[in-house]
Amino acid sequence: MTLLDSARRELRRGIESARRRGVAFGELWRRSLQLRVVVSTLALSSAVVFVLGMVLQVQITGQLLETKTEAAIRQAEASAAAVQPDLSGLNPGPDSVRARFTAALNKINAAGAGLDSSSSGAGAFEPVLYDPVEVGPDGLPTAVGPWQDVPKALVRMLDQGSAGYQITTVERATGPTTLLIVGKPVSTSSRSMHLYLLFPLTGEQATADVVQSTLVVGGVVLLLLLAVIANLVTRQVVRPVRQAAEIAERFADGSLDERMPVVGEDDVARLAESYNEMAASIQRQIHQLEEFGQLQRRFTSDVSHELRTPLTTVRMAADVLHASREQFPSGLARSTELLVDELDRFESLLGDLLEISRLDAGVEELAAELVDIRVLARRAHDSVRAIANSSGTTIVMDLPDHEVTAELDSRRVERILRNLLANAIDHGEGMPVELTLRGDGEAVAVTVRDHGVGLRPGEADLVFNRFWRADPSRNRRTGGTGLGLSISLEDARLHGGWLEAWGERGYGAVFRLTLPCRHGHELTGSPLPLEPPDLPPVPVEPEPDEEPTGEVELTEEEITWQPAEPVTGDREEVR
DSSP states (O other): OHHHHHHHHHHHHHHHHHHHHHHHHHHHHHHOHHHHHHHHHHHHHHHHHHHHHHHHHHHHHHHHHHHHHHHHHHHHHHHHHHHHHHHHTOOSSHHHHHHHHHHHHHHHHSTTOOOOGGGGGGOOOEEEEEEEEEEOTTSSEEEESOGGGSOHHHHHHHHTTOOEEEEEEEEETTEEEEEEEEEEEEEOSSSEEEEEEEEEOHHHHHHHHHHHHHHHHHHHHHHHHHHHHHHHHHHHHHHHHHHHHHHHHHHHTTOTTOOOOOOSSSHHHHHHHHHHHHHHHHHHHHHHHHHHHHHHHHHHHHHHHHHHHHHHHHHHHHHHHHHTGGGSOHHHHHHHHHHHHHHHHHHHHHHHHHHHHHHHHTOOOOOOEEEEHHHHHHHHHHHTHHHHHHHTOOEEEEOOSSOOEEEEOHHHHHHHHHHHHHHHHHHSTTOOEEEEEEEOSSEEEEEEEEOSSOOOTTGGGTTTSTTOOSOTTSOOSSOOOSOHHHHHHHHHHHTTOEEEEEEETTTEEEEEEEEESSTTOOOOOOSSOSSOTTOOOOOOOOOOOOOOOOOOOOOTTTOOOOOOOOOOOOOOOOO
16 A cells, blocks of 8 residues: 555656646746747648658659669569570479479579679579479479569469569568569470569668668758757847837836837837837826826815915804804895805815825825724714714614724724715615625725615726716715715725725615735735625526517508607716
8 A cells, every 4th residue: 555655646746747847838838939939830840851751761762662673673584584495495394393493593593694784783682483383292382492482472473474573571580571572484395484583672671771860860950950040030039029028018117218229220120119209209298297297286285275274264254154143034044054064065175185185196104003993984884873864874884793903094994984884875865874894814894885776887987086976967965075985095005905896776886995904915805795695696588489570550540649748857876
């Protein structure tokens, strides 16, 4: 069992190592254009080299065999002509036939036999004389030479009176040997005898092996050279692209003075010039926007500060008038109350504008401390209790029994929760508002849900825009400034957190605040879902049955006109 367990561990380790290498190679393959080009070039080049090598090898081998066969046929014809006089007066009988065969073979093998000099290119051979009819006393055919190596198919071909040749492999004492056997019938006074010449193809095989090895080595060297060339060529193209990508990343990080070097007048140089022109144009526009933003923030801040003094004066006068409203006529007393209400709204708007200007200027600092968020939720609830009571809205608090602590700025988080609750009350149509708090040790999340009109598709990304209202004609209960959600979003970002919205017509809306438990920790998830878990499932509409439809023609008596009735009803606002 120990050896088996060790083998399993080694197998798992090998599989895991192979998987990691595969993942690493896949990542490198996706990210490296140079690798893909070089590998593709090698793959295509390997296919071309393989096909070319096969064609060359077949052509060279075929040419060698063709030359060998032609020379062997000439050698067989010359040998048949040489032994023809000796076999023409052959007498029947195994002994006499074998004697004549031996003498004929000696004549073929003897030097200076008078054979045609053109047949000398066939090389060494072994002659065989074979009597297709006569059988010796031992039951074997009458033949001289290694007649066992002659194929039966070639023997049948010569029995029919035609010459031929065949390539075959036979077993010899030295091992398997490939032979080119050429057969030719030789006429005698009684019947035709068979003459076979056995030509070993050892030399041709050696030549073919040399050609094959040369092609393999040459193909490998060619592929290596192609890989080096493809790598060099690809690097010349990829290097400017990588350089452009690095410069673009630094430009995106804020180094607006980064530019590509322009070398030469080729396509890459034109790309560098175009990129530099684009970067210069973007830099000018960014500077213009920064200057415009600074002017806008300065204007907002200056106006907000300058309005503080007259607002204080008007507030003091309004408070005096409001304190003496019982002495005024009823119409004047009502005007005094409206003046005080609008001054409250104006003062709130002025405070929000100052807060937005400080956030835009980046001068706000986070006073983070370890706080129990349940306390902040209860404070926010107490702050909006009067608004909830006036609208008949019930706030349901779902808080854990244990402490939920996090490092945060309690003033800002309480303001976020207060804004979310006031916003939910304003749009909840008198339905209950639910506040839920959860934490998982890494992050804390607070969701505020209302059951009002909800949001249309695409409006969840617009609710945090400044002064955005889906339906400005609808009266607001709380008289908000339109900056509360924008300030809340900036406060959440200042903590490194998220503030998200979800809504659907008829199901209300949900706002989720997610903050890290430790200041500076990066969020990876939220303890609470954004969409409510109690939403009804979406019904699947059945496909309508196809029914034959036809045109319905109406007569003039059936066609009547009725005046349209005006559409009445209150318009509903969505955040």
